[in-house]
Amino acid sequence: MTRTVDFPSQPIEDVHEQSKRNDVKTRVLDWLNERTGLVEPVRSFLNYPVPEYVYRNYMYTLGGLTLIMLTLQAVTGILLAFYYDPSPEGAYNSVDYITYVLPYGWLIRGVHHYGASALVILTGLHMLRTYFTSAYKGKREINWLSGVLLLFLVLGFGFTGYLLPWDQKGYWATQVGTEIAGSVPVVGDYLLTFARGGEFLGQATLTRFYTIHILLLPATIGLIVVAHVYLLRFHGMAPPITERGKRLMNRFVPFFPYWVTKDAVLGAVLLGFLIYLSYIARASLEFPADPTSSNYTPRPEWYFLFLFQLLKYFPGPLEVVAVVVVPMIAVGGLILLPFIDRSAERRPWRKPITTTIGIAAIVAFVLLTVLAQNG
Ligand code: HEM
Numbered sequence: 001m002t003r004t005v006d007f008p009s010q011p012i013e014d015v016h017e018q019s020k021r022n023d024v025k026t027r028v029l030d031w032l033n034e035r036t037g038l039v040e041p042v043r044s045f046l047n048y049p050v051p052e053y054v055y056r057n058y059m060y061t062l063g064g065l066t067l068i069m070l071t072l073q074a075v076t077g078i079l080l081a082f083y084y085d086p087s088p089e090g091a092y093n094s095v096d097y098i099t100y101v102l103p104y105g106w107l108i109r110g111v112h113h114y115g116a117s118a119l120v121i122l123t124g125l126h127m128l129r130t131y132f133t134s135a136y137k138g139k140r141e142i143n144w145l146s147g148v149l150l151l152f153l154v155l156g157f158g159f160t161g162y163l164l165p166w167d168q169k170g171y172w173a174t175q176v177g178t179e180i181a182g183s184v185p186v187v188g189d190y191l192l193t194f195a196r197g198g199e200f201l202g203q204a205t206l207t208r209f210y211t212i213h214i215l216l217l218p219a220t221i222g223l224i225v226v227a228h229v230y231l232l233r234f235h236g237m238a239p240p241i242t243e244r245g246k247r248l249m250n251r252f253v254p255f256f257p258y259w260v261t262k263d264a265v266l267g268a269v270l271l272g273f274l275i276y277l278s279y280i281a282r283a284s285l286e287f288p289a290d291p292t293s294s295n296y297t298p299r300p301e302w303y304f305l306f307l308f309q310l311l312k313y314f315p316g317p318l319e320v321v322a323v324v325v326v327p328m329i330a331v332g333g334l335i336l337l338p339f340i341d342r343s344a345e346r347r348p349w350r351k352p353i354t355t356t357i358g359i360a361a362i363v364a365f366v367l368l369t370v371l372a373q374n375g
Contacts, residue, residue, distance in 0.1 A: 045233075049252035050259050053245035054237050059133075062126035064263035065270060067225065069119045072271065073157070074218060076112035084164070086210040088203055091166035092288040099285055110278020111271070116158055118274065120303045123154045131358055134346040135238040136338040143231040146224050148334045153221045158301055160213040163206065171289035172298035174209075175201055180311070183323055201291070241347050306368035309375065330361075 033039035054060045083102060085094040098105035127147060130136065136144035163174040178201070182192030197204025240246050253259070290296075300308055307322070314322040341354055348355045 046254070046256035046260075048233065048255040050255050051237060051240075052248040052251040052253060053240040055253050055259055055262070056248065057245070059129045060237070061263055061266055062122060062129055064259070065266055066119065066122040066126050068263060068267035069115060069122055069270065070221065070225070072267075072274075073112060073115050073119060076108050076115065077214065077218075079108045080112055081214060086164070086206055088166055088206060088289070091164060091206065092285075095165040095167075095285055099282060106282055107275065107278055110283045111274045113283035114274045114277045116161060117302070118270065119154055120158060123151055127151060128358070128362070131337075132348045132355065133238065133241055134341065134348075134351070134354070137341070137344070137346060138235065138238060140231070140235055140238065141338040143228060143235065144338050145335065146228045146231065148331075149224055150221065150228060151334075153217055153224065155303070156217050157213065157221075158303060160209040160217070162301055163209045164213065165285055166206065166289045167286040168289055168293070168296055169284070169286045169299065171201065171291070172296050173300045174205070176298040176308075177300060177304075178205075180307075180323055183319055185320060185324065238346070302369065302373075305372035306365050309368040309372035312375075333357075 029039050080098065083094055083098050083105070085091055095109070098109050100106070130144070130147065159177065163170040178192055178195045181195055182188045184191055193199065195205070195208070196202075197208045240249055299305075307327075310322040310326060311319065314320075337354075341351075343351075345351055348358075
């Protein structure tokens, strides 16, 4: 028995329309290419073959989602800057105006406010994914180091942004944060004066934090993200570590539209969630900063609470342990990791030392944060 397949017939006019459109598209692209030479590089960027073990695993969407979140922060940040007044006299009122009077100001500020936490969470989860799968191996040391730098830049955004509303919360957290920097042996005084732009918190501090927040950090993070993505493409993704992944190793999908669409859909869900959060709970704004208040208990943003708690266990002369020794071990460990861990093994269940250190670090972070929250 012969089987026939019926193709839906296409009207002659449609075929002509289509070829005319293709013709216009080719001419526009040729025009652009002759003037910029960029059409081919962009095309090969979009057609990049993504292995299916990457495309089918949601853990690999974390990096792209971090990038989407970073972009959302840039867009909402620019909109906020249209109305924000970076002076101790005007900052609080401008943020109050944005939150309660400006049409959709609550939405823009809400997405930026909750987005900051989402960015830290996503960056952290993405880092854990690359840590536990040892994705820093196979000549990817510089990619890992660029990631470590990105983590600190993201935290820098959080620290500098917290002061900007110039309310009690931001003011006192910065007061304590800069005091902690001031307690570092030898260079402490210099660090404190540098961060505050003088001895006390004031206009100079706000100008510095604002400049760092809207110019220095975005420019630096932009450059490092480009380097991070370039290195990713240069090396390709680290090979799979599971049997299922290995079976999918030689199958590929083009970066556009497959991976882009998947990340974009997840990004839209994330944005929807941030809008929902902004709607049910306005981004917080406490009373205006009052340098004379004596009974305010300073509290940093939740992702710095663990450090705050750590400080409580090392009072007086021992403070140096929490301020210098522990951070140096943590930062030094992150930087040196790809140079120390040289074995070819990448499966976390076969790497008891790195896996135990990773889990211990997560447990310590969660425990210290919970203790600080309840303390
Ligand atoms: C703003 C922050 C960051 C952005 C936008 C970003 C972006 C990305 C993207 C899009 C990928 C590919 C997809 C994926 O693996 O999820 C990736 C891979 C990678 N990232 Fe990041 N990343 C950031 C921070 C970090 C951090 C904090 C680390 C580690 C300290 C890191 C280390 C890596 C490594 C080693 C890879 C290669 C993964 C592999 O080959 O399997 N990144 N990053």
